[in-house]
Amino acid sequence: MMIGRRKLIAGLGAGLTLGGCQKILETGPVDGFAQSLDLFTRDAQRLVTSRDALAREYSAAERSPDFRANGSRTVDTPEYRRHLAQGFSGWRLAVGGMVARPLSLSIADLQHMPARTQITRHDCVEGWSAIGQWTGTPLSHLLKLAGVSDKARYVLFRCADRYGDTPYYESVDMIEALHPQTIMAWRMNGQPLPERHGAPLRLRVERQLGYKHAKYVTGIEAIADYRDIAGGKGGFWEDRAGYQWWAGI
Amino acid sequence: MSGLTIFNAHPHLYWGQYGANPDTPWLRIGATNDKQGFLRIGDFEIATTGVLGSWQKDGRTQTRAFPHWATLPSNYSLAAGRKWHFLGAWVLGIAGALYLVWSLLNRHLWHDVVPRRAELEPRHIWQDVKNHARLRLPKGEAAARYNVLQKLAYLSVLVVLLPLIVLTGLTMSPTMDAAWPWLLDLFGGRQSARSIHFLAAFALVLFILVHLAMVVLAGPVNEIRSMITGRFRLPSENGPPEKTP
Numbered sequence: 256m257m258i259g260r261r262k263l264i265a266g267l268g269a270g271l272t273l274g275g276c277q278k279i280l281e282t283g284p285v286d287g288f289a290q291s292l293d294l295f296t297r298d299a300q301r302l303v304t305s306r307d308a309l310a311r312e313y314s315a316a317e318r319s320p321d322f323r324a325n326g327s328r329t330v331d332t333p334e335y336r337r338h339l340a341q342g343f344s345g346w347r348l349a350v351g352g353m354v355a356r357p358l359s360l361s362i363a364d365l366q367h368m369p370a371r372t373q374i375t376r377h378d379c380v381e382g383w384s385a386i387g388q389w390t391g392t393p394l395s396h397l398l399k400l401a402g403v404s405d406k407a408r409y410v411l412f413r414c415a416d417r418y419g420d421t422p423y424y425e426s427v428d429m430i431e432a433l434h435p436q437t438i439m440a441w442r443m444n445g446q447p448l449p450e451r452h453g454a455p456l457r458l459r460v461e462r463q464l465g466y467k468h469a470k471y472v473t474g475i476e477a478i479a480d481y482r483d484i485a486g487g488k489g490g491f492w493e494d495r496a497g498y499q500w501w502a503g504i
Numbered sequence: 505m506s507g508l509t510i511f512n513a514h515p516h517l518y519w520g521q522y523g524a525n526p527d528t529p530w531l532r533i534g535a536t537n538d539k540q541g542f543l544r545i546g547d548f549e550i551a552t553t554g555v556l557g558s559w560q561k562d563g564r565t566q567t568r569a570f571p572h573w574a575t576l577p578s579n580y581s582l583a584a585g586r587k588w589h590f591l592g593a594w595v596l597g598i599a600g601a602l603y604l605v606w607s608l609l610n611r612h613l614w615h616d617v618v619p620r621r622a623e624l625e626p627r628h629i630w631q632d633v634k635n636h637a638r639l640r641l642p643k644g645e646a647a648a649r650y651n652v653l654q655k656l657a658y659l660s661v662l663v664v665l666l667p668l669i670v671l672t673g674l675t676m677s678p679t680m681d682a683a684w685p686w687l688l689d690l691f692g693g694r695q696s697a698r699s700i701h702f703l704a705a706f707a708l709v710l711f712i713l714v715h716l717a718m719v720v721l722a723g724p725v726n727e728i729r730s731m732i733t734g735r736f737r738l739p740s741e742n743g744p745p746e747k748t749p
Contacts, residue, residue: 289587296590304683311685313521321526376522376694378678380582381513383524384694462679497583503679504590 290500297501306430310461313374318444319385322377324451327416327423330471335415343455348439352411352476355402362441362455365392371438379465380498389459391440395433397475407477411484412458412469418491425469425490426481426500427460436461439472464502466492506592507705508570509577509585515557515569517702521693530699533557533569541567593673600666616650617659623652641722644741661711665704672701 329335338346343362350358372390394410410432414423431437440459441448448454453470460467467490481487486494493500516529523529532544533556541557543550554560559571572578576588607613622628632653635641642651650658674680675687675697691697719727723739730736 289591292587292591292594295594300677300679300683304679308682310678310682311688317521319522319524319527323524323526376678376681378676378694379514379524380586382510382676382698383514383516384522385524386522462682464678497581497587499583499586504677 293499293501296504300503301430304462307435308462310375310436313376313386315374315388317386318374318388322385322387322444322452323379323383324449325379325381325465327418327453327470328451330415330417332415332417335471339450339454346455346473348456348472349413349474350397350401350476351474352478353404353407354398354477355404356400358397358401360397365439365441365456368392369396371436372442373436373438373459373461375436375459375461377465377468380502388442388444389438389440390442391438391456391459393435394437394439394458394475395435397439398432398477401477403477406479409478409481409489411474411476411478411481412472413474413476414469415471415473418495421485421491421495423469423471423491424485425458425467426478426484427463427467431460431463434460434462439475462503466490466498467502505574506576506585506588507702509575509580510582510589511702512568512570512575512580513582513585517699518695519692519699520695521688523695523698535567539565539567593670596666597670600670604662613662617655617662619652619655619659623655628652639721641718641739643739645738647722647739648736657711657714661708665708665711668704669701669708672697672704676701 346362348358348360348362348365350360369392370390371393372388374386374388376384376386378384398410407429409426409428411426412424414425416423427437437458437460440457441455443449443452448457453468453472456472457470458468458472478484481489485491488494488497489500490498492498515533516523516525517531518527518529530546533542533552534544535541535558539553539558540551541553541555541559543552543556552558555571557569558565558567560566561572566572568575568580575585577584607617629652632651635651636653641647642649671687672691674684675691675694681688681694687697688694691700726737726739
């Protein structure tokens, strides 16, 4: 059986439409499968990545001329406006959960601790990237200072920004939390952290996508499990839109 | 497909390490304020209303880059698109690795796919181009072997396109970049890798369309049976009447 040119062209046109199968993903077992695949990807990536493998650091000249701000660009509450007007002198960061010595720190307190400066690339889940310089307090230092329990498996970040009535939050596991480039940043490109980038304090967790980098952080909690918190998926976008908890890819 | 869903989240492509809205893309699909779709490559722009940037679904105009019939899922969901994409990536990666190891071990790649020196003579290649253009496909014993255009197409997919797709895909992962920083050097940055990933995927789609067309032309029942079972009926030397000059 051989087919001539004319039939060929007609046949190609008919074959080009694609049916939708998105409903499949919304059923229970398939959603469970998608989550297992997510953790399988994490385990596979961990297999080839050493715990302390550093994200690439760039030179000052390689920075984005204009670093795109995304997600919340401000916090629309009178309380936040007041903090902003006062230069965040009254902002407190609570460090709690499964720790021996809960802390309450001002931005000035953080700035008197050991700091790390890094020029890194921010990769958004949408596909774009921007390079900027960040200075902040290593999260590992804060966790050590608070005496984090051996039983803690994740670190949860509570934020001042909200989508409607729902506060933003995120979580990372201990390997990412204790990574040397994971910092609570209070400076960006040599200036105090700008409002649209999460002033006065945001997370930088450089081996993960942008939605993990919680902004406007008010609290850090060491926890054993995130499933009993908020929507139970470990982060705002994980609960709201089904983004993967593992954001290493 | 799911890659087009992900592209729709940010329908710009850049070269280099970084690239976001304030930066200059080399490719952009979008819509003007009055919902006219366009594709812009460098300074070149074409109107694409109805297909790219602006299209109709259920009687309503939508302004995503790729239309619903080309994306997986067909509604816009970055999260679901990524789940399908990484499922596909694992299937492609594992199957591809098994195929490569197997084809190297049993020398299938070397015996059947790598062209012989004589086949690479310009005259031989040109003759094969002419045969394909006239849809004069090989008959008899010759049909049981890959011809030179076929070999070159398969080889470029197997050793260029597919590895390129896998490696540029990995370069977009911030964890993989920390593990294997040479990926960033190899492709000149994450945004370059994203552009190459997109171009290679389109090249693969082009290959698949031509491949399917050739299977249909060469006799789909015989060809598909031979792909699965290895049993292949040689086309008659005389050919069907409409093909004789």
